[in-house]
Amino acid sequence: xxxxxxxxxxxxxxxxxxxxxxxxxxxxxxxxxxxxxxxxxxxxxxxxxxxxxxxxxxxxxxxxxxxxxxxxxxxxxxxxxxxxxxxxxxxxxxxxxxxxxxxxxxxxxxxxxxxxxxxxxxxxxxxxxxxxxxxxxxxxxxxxxxxxxxxxxxxxxxxxxxxxxxxxxxxxxxxxxxxxxxxxxxxxxxxxxxxxxxxxxxxxxxxxxxxxxxxxxxxxxxxxxxxxxxxxxxxxxxxxxxxxxxxxxxxxxxxxxxxxxxxxxxxxxxxxxxxxxxxxxxxxxxxxxxxxxxxxxxxxxxxxxxxxxxxxxxxxxxxxxxxxxxxxxxxxxxxxxxxxxxxxxxxxxxxxxxxxxxxxxxxxx
Amino acid sequence: xxxxxxxxxxxxxxxxxxxxxxxxxxxxxxxxxxxxxxxxxxxxxxxxxxxxxxxxxxxxxxxxxxxxxxxxxxxxxxxxxxxxxxxxxxxxxxxxxxxxxxxxxxxxxxxxxxxxxxxxxxxxxxxxxxxxxxxxxxxxxxxxxxxxxxxxxxxxxxxxxxxxxxxxxxxxxxxxxxxxxxxxxxxxxxxxxxxxxxxxxxxxxxxxxxxxxxxxxxxxxxxxxxxxxxxxxxxxxxxxxxxxxxxxxxxxxxxxxxxxxxxxxxxxxxxxxxxxxxxxxxxxxxxxxxxxxxxxxxxxxxxxxxxxxxxxxxxxxxxxxxxxxxxxxxxxxxxxxxxxxxxxxxxxxxxxxxxxxxxxxxxxxxxxxxxxxxxxxxxxxxxxxxxxxxxxxxxxxxxxxxxxxxxxxxxxxxxxxxxxxxxxxxxxxxxxx
Numbered sequence: 001x002x003x004x005x006x007x008x009x010x011x012x013x014x015x016x017x018x019x020x021x022x023x024x025x026x027x028x029x030x031x032x033x034x035x036x037x038x039x040x041x042x043x044x045x046x047x048x049x050x051x052x053x054x055x056x057x058x059x060x061x062x063x064x065x066x067x068x069x070x071x072x073x074x075x076x077x078x079x080x081x082x083x084x085x086x087x088x089x090x091x092x093x094x095x096x097x098x099x100x101x102x103x104x105x106x107x108x109x110x111x112x113x114x115x116x117x118x119x120x121x122x123x124x125x126x127x128x129x130x131x132x133x134x135x136x137x138x139x140x141x142x143x144x145x146x147x148x149x150x151x152x153x154x155x156x157x158x159x160x161x162x163x164x165x166x167x168x169x170x171x172x173x174x175x176x177x178x179x180x181x182x183x184x185x186x187x188x189x190x191x192x193x194x195x196x197x198x199x200x201x202x203x204x205x206x207x208x209x210x211x212x213x214x215x216x217x218x219x220x221x222x223x224x225x226x227x228x229x230x231x232x233x234x235x236x237x238x239x240x241x242x243x244x245x246x247x248x249x250x251x252x253x254x255x256x257x258x259x260x261x262x263x264x265x266x267x268x269x270x271x272x273x274x275x276x277x278x279x280x281x282x283x284x285x286x287x288x289x290x291x292x293x294x295x296x297x298x299x300x301x302x303x304x305x306x307x308x309x310x311x312x313x314x315x316x317x318x319x320x321x322x323x324x325x326x327x328x329x330x331x332x333x334x335x336x337x338x339x340x341x342x343x344x345x346x347x348x349x350x351x352x353x354x355x356x357x358x359x360x361x362x363x364x365x
Numbered sequence: 366x367x368x369x370x371x372x373x374x375x376x377x378x379x380x381x382x383x384x385x386x387x388x389x390x391x392x393x394x395x396x397x398x399x400x401x402x403x404x405x406x407x408x409x410x411x412x413x414x415x416x417x418x419x420x421x422x423x424x425x426x427x428x429x430x431x432x433x434x435x436x437x438x439x440x441x442x443x444x445x446x447x448x449x450x451x452x453x454x455x456x457x458x459x460x461x462x463x464x465x466x467x468x469x470x471x472x473x474x475x476x477x478x479x480x481x482x483x484x485x486x487x488x489x490x491x492x493x494x495x496x497x498x499x500x501x502x503x504x505x506x507x508x509x510x511x512x513x514x515x516x517x518x519x520x521x522x523x524x525x526x527x528x529x530x531x532x533x534x535x536x537x538x539x540x541x542x543x544x545x546x547x548x549x550x551x552x553x554x555x556x557x558x559x560x561x562x563x564x565x566x567x568x569x570x571x572x573x574x575x576x577x578x579x580x581x582x583x584x585x586x587x588x589x590x591x592x593x594x595x596x597x598x599x600x601x602x603x604x605x606x607x608x609x610x611x612x613x614x615x616x617x618x619x620x621x622x623x624x625x626x627x628x629x630x631x632x633x634x635x636x637x638x639x640x641x642x643x644x645x646x647x648x649x650x651x652x653x654x655x656x657x658x659x660x661x662x663x664x665x666x667x668x669x670x671x672x673x674x675x676x677x678x679x680x681x682x683x684x685x686x687x688x689x690x691x692x693x694x695x696x697x698x699x700x701x702x703x704x705x706x707x708x709x710x711x712x713x714x715x716x717x718x719x720x721x722x723x724x725x726x727x728x729x730x731x732x733x734x735x736x737x738x739x740x741x742x743x744x745x746x747x748x749x750x751x752x753x754x755x756x757x758x759x760x761x762x763x764x765x766x767x768x769x770x771x772x773x774x775x776x777x778x779x780x781x782x783x784x785x786x787x788x789x790x791x792x793x794x795x796x797x798x
Binding site for chain 2: 270272287288290304305307309321322324326340342344357359
């Protein structure tokens with residue numbers, strides 16, 4: 001068995017402003033938005049640290065102080081080096097790899113991760129596969145129900161990739177690029193120092209040379225870059241948690257399905273919580289509340305008798321009594337929903353107060 | 366059709382001792398018939414419109430109560446073309462509660478708003494009343510009948526019409542009356558005019574001198590001969606055949622009322638009328654609200670101690686935001702918040718933590734825990750599940766006929782639901798047949 005050396009490195013493609021996850025990313029940089037009670041980027045960094053990766057580089061094109069401070073703290077906690085590589089102009093998906101070459105190139109293969117993706121992170125198996133295949137690049141692929149919305153990877157029985165078909169109109173396969181790669185240092189030479197797409201330019205070139213392989217992911221995978229996917233991805237993640245760390249999920253007569261509750265949160269009586277609910281630190285759920293497929297971000301509150309489904313409640317937000325919230329309603333930071341209001345697909349920007357029903361999907365500026 | 370309920374436990378006022386000051390007075394309430402209530406569907410499909418509960422009492426009981434409190438009321442006649450049996454239990458109940466003679470006279474065919482008065486002239490004038498109060502059934506108001514009768518006597522009027530001043534814009538929807546400001550005489554009448562005639566509208570309540578019945582017979586007779594049609598024979602309309610031709614002949618006078626007046630045509634009007642009545646009760650008849658609340662609280666205390674149901678909110682108290690009218694037999698669990706403008710009928714069960722406002726809850730409805738009901742009418746025996754939300758706007762409420770089930774956790778927004786439907790997914794702005 002190939003052991004991961006502690007010299008291994010990884011690059012996480014964080015990118016820009018996380019506009020797809022607004023209004024949450026109006027208050028926090030996307031990597032710091034809590035997914036299942038942990039900053040999104042920490043799911044990846046922890047998984048990397050677990051297999052012995054010693055240095056993680058975050059490719060960013062803006063870096064608020066909150067992120068810098070956060071990463072400094074986490075670096076200390078995990079005993080892993082976390083640096084950032086900032087691009088001054090958009091470099092595409094491959095450019096940041098070239099830009100970070102001085103951090104990453106130590107003669108060994110390195111991991112590249114898209115920051116929006118969460119999965120079981122099978123880094124150890126990827127490395128074994130990569131070595132065995134003698135690959136220049138190994139992609140993780142995952143099965144999807146509707147491949148027509150993605151880039152489909154077409155490959156041989158041994159995993160050798162033939163071609164990529166972007167958003168196919170006819171069925172060519174159901175495995176898509178999962179956004180997690182293991183690349184050998186020779187890839188640096190294939191990337192010019194200018195805006196370059198790894199999916200459209202670099203990978204097809206390696207495939208032509210017959211050196212690009214893929215490994216099928218066994219387990220859940222979710223792109224959590226948009227609120228709707230964030231909510232469904234939370235369900236997939238909690239299901240995974242049920243298999244690997246069931247003790248972390250709450251059980252009891254008021255809990256249904258997979259529910260993750262921070263120990264500092266308080267939950268009232270007569271509630272019906274779950275499935276697929278995450279309740280963050282210092283959150284308050286009062287009596288008689290029903291929550292399904294909901295993430296409550298830290299310090300948020302849902303008052304008595306309310307019913308919240310398929311929604312995200314932002315930091316420090318308060319949902320009043322007898323409120324009904326559903327259909328991918330997303331509350332930004334410090335939002336107040338007054339008692340008895342009905343929200344159907346309402347997206348509310350930070351620091352707003354909503355006192356009237358929103359019966360059809362709408363953005364509240 | 367649902368039989369009219371009769372509730373001996375409650376009445377709207379004490380029976381009044383009969384002091385004969387002037388001659389006896391009689392009252393005729395025009396209740397219409399089944400073919401006339403279509404605009405009130407679906408509620409009129411389960412209950413004759415005059416018996417539909419408004420502010421906790423059948424629509425027409427407000428009229429009966431107002432008539433019964435008059436000093437010298439000899440008899441109240443309900444005149445309409447509904448089948449008599451539909452009104453029998455209701456009339457028996459009212460007769461007992463208000464201690465007054467009440468009976469139903471049935472028109473075989475609709476003879477217009479005054480045709481029945483003509484046909485039953487002998488029954489109405491039996492006992493030689495000094496005045497006859499005529500009331501349309503589809504209105505809600507404070508019924509200032511005693512003041513109207515005094516005005517009628519003082520003016521030596523043949524007909525006194527109850528009037529109310531609205532904005533000119535609003536007045537167009539009704540019969541408008543031009544009134545001589547000095548004499549209070551009605552000098553012109555126009556039904557729903559296009560142009561501005563007068564802001565004073567006809568409220569649909571009249572006091573007739575017995576002579577007026579002679580006049581009705583004349584117009585009825587002349588019309589039938591002039592039209593020469595069997596179908597039209599006997600049809601007399603109060604407005605077109607009496608008020609219009611007799612205006613400006615020192616025959617008709619207008620008593621202008623100050624308090625609320627409202628006409629109940631479509632279901633949403635029942636909610637508005639309920640709100641107006643409850644606000645009026647809060648000022649004019651507070652005992653009506655508080656008496657019932659006290660009774661409810663008594664029931665509650667018993668229910669709470671006996672109930673095994675507990676959502677852990679045992680410290681929570683029944684929370685009522687007045688005005689509300691709640692039947693003593695309703696069982697409201699702690700933690701529920703009710704009001705304002707809610708009426709809850711007999712046998713209703715309201716679960717813990719439910720929220721009700723601006724709604725009419727009819728007999729034997731069950732509303733489960735944490736449900737939310739606003740701007741809605743919930744028909745007899747309907748059931749609303751836990752965390753279910755039934756709501757509407759002030760102009761477009763949700764209306765449930767009898768026996769509707771809204772499953773747990775769905776939202777029903779501005780929907781009209783016909784009887785015995787089960788709703789298992791959320792819906793908005795629909796009529797569900």
